[in-house]
Amino acid sequence: MLSPPISRTPLLSANPSLDYLLAQVAEAVQLTTTQYTKATEHYEAVARWLEADDSLLAKLSPRIYPQGSMALETTVKPRGEVEYDLDLVCQMSHSPGSAMDLYSAVYERLAAHQTYRTMLSKKKRCVRLEYQGEFHLDIIPAIQDPFRGTTSLLVPDRELRGWTPSNPKGFASWFKSKAALRLVEKTARYDAEPLPALRDYDEKPPLAISVQLMKRARDIIFDGDDNAPRSILLSTLAGHHYQGRTCTLTSTFEILYGIQEQIRSASPNTIEVSNPTNPDERFSDSLTRERYTTLKEFTRHLTSELTKLLDARGLDTYQSSLESIFGVKPVATAFEKYGQLLNSRRNTRTLTYSPTGLNIITPTTSPRVPKNTYFGN
Incomplete structure (x- = not known):
């Protein structure tokens, strides 16, 4: 009680x-070095696949960056056999059509990968890749909010079948300003922003x-x-x-x-x-x-x-x-x-x-x- x-x-x-x-x-209780290394490797591999020149998304100029506990440096290992999750945003310069069109474009690009297609599932606001026994990677399609601008986003919502507001990058910046600490900038390959290092x-x-x-x-x-x-x-x-x-x-x-x-x-x-x-x-x-x-x-x-x-x-x-x-x-x-x-x-x-x-x-x-x-x- x-x-x-x-x-x-x-x-x-x-x-x-x-x-x-x-x-x-x-x-x-935070992710171990081994878990973190695996998460980073998978994150970078998915980012390369989404951003590749021959990708269906290439004309949408995707940018990949982490959100959630990995971005805030507040990861906590799940208890027991529960898998931990890693969230990343796949932000496009524009949508190919409706919110559901953008969601489908990201899903179809991942489904075109021989390995990823067997790991895919659709969630409310993200496409999930399930790494059995390790973690799941939630990929959130997004575009910039044309009204709020800056780092504010619009994210497809499958239940609403429309857009829902978000701002994970702005939230991370706010949280770090509260903590009076900033991420160390690193050089990233492609347009994928690196995960914050374990400290x-x-x-x-x-x-x-x-x-x-x-x-x-x-x-x-x-x-x-x-x-x-x-x-x-x-x-x-x-x-x-x-x-x-x-x-x-x-x-x-x-x-x-x-x-x-x-x-x-x-x-x-x-x-x-x-x-x-x-x-x-x-x-x-x-x-x-x-x-x-x-x-x-x-x-x-x-x-x-x-x-x-x-x-x-x-x-x-x-x-x-x-x-x-x-x-x-x-x-x-x-x-x-x-x-x-x-x-x-x-x-x-x-x-x-x-x-x-x-x-x-x-x-x-x-x-x-x-x-x-x-x-x-």
């Missing part, structure tokens, strides 16, 4: 050890880490339930309520409290959440009554569980609390790396004591932990 709401805002003291552990949990915890902004932690906690709680909060909804709300903190735990608390306050302010109505760079793209339209209830319960529950960390004392208690939120494997990986770092800092005499425990970052006022020589007293 999910926890009741928390009415107090916890006062956080600097605890670099806990922040390090949270960041390592986030790193442990270590100390290179990733707290906003991205907080989103990864929220998504992982959601997956643990709801375990594939269709009513679980959508990733795009969590990412948007997180971007709105992120206050620029460098502490991951503080950032996550502020995001969760911001969401809860937004929900309270909107009551008895539901909150409205749109793409900040294209208000016509309304993410909250997918919030059924059941999904709205789970969003409220999720933010309260995660706030409650994280609050327990503030009262925890000792690494064993930390580990138990973190496992209940994020699962056993990623937490075990985080503690293994933490142990390695402690040994390294101890040996170089850069490990210190503080009221919150052992510090992996050395304040000048904290007493140093002596190097362990293993030779007795």
Whole structure:
């Protein structure tokens, strides 16, 4: 059963050890280097096929770029046997006709490939390539929105049999501006923009880490339930309520409290959440009554569980609390790396004591932990 709401805002003291552990949990749940490499190879191969000179799409000047968690650097490995997804936009200079004509053109080009035709399926707004046992690649046909311009798009919707608004590139830019971080530009072959490189915890902004932690906690709680909060909804709300903190735990608390306050302010109505760079793209339209209830319960529950960390004392208690939120494997990986770092800092005499425990970052006022020589007293 999910926890009741928390009415107090916890006062956080600097605890670099806990922040390090949270960041390592986030790193442990993102795509592995092997998964990322495979995704990149498939992404580039599909892009080359769609953009080739002999392609049916060549006259439409397709441009390929990633969207979603890969673009935001907030990937989270699915639990169990569930495949992860990689989204890419195939933006054309114009449509050969109606929205359905554009959708069909992309589908037919992929169906012309001997391998891809056996992997194809049609979805509401994308064409899906299923890489069995690995992931699925969702390819979203699009053209520029002639009224909004810039990066705003119109995307075919098979249920509406018409156009629907979107702006994934604008959203990614907005999210990264909130995180005060920009992608490193790389030279791309063809017109396919590269996937953002995997980065270590100390290179990733707290906003991205907080989103990864929220998504992982959601997956643990709801375990594939269709009513679980959508990733795009969590990412948007997180971007709105992120206050620029460098502490991951503080950032996550502020995001969760911001969401809860937004929900309270909107009551008895539901909150409205749109793409900040294209208000016509309304993410909250997918919030059924059941999904709205789970969003409220999720933010309260995660706030409650994280609050327990503030009262925890000792690494064993930390580990138990973190496992209940994020699962056993990623937490075990985080503690293994933490142990390695402690040994390294101890040996170089850069490990210190503080009221919150052992510090992996050395304040000048904290007493140093002596190097362990293993030779007795």
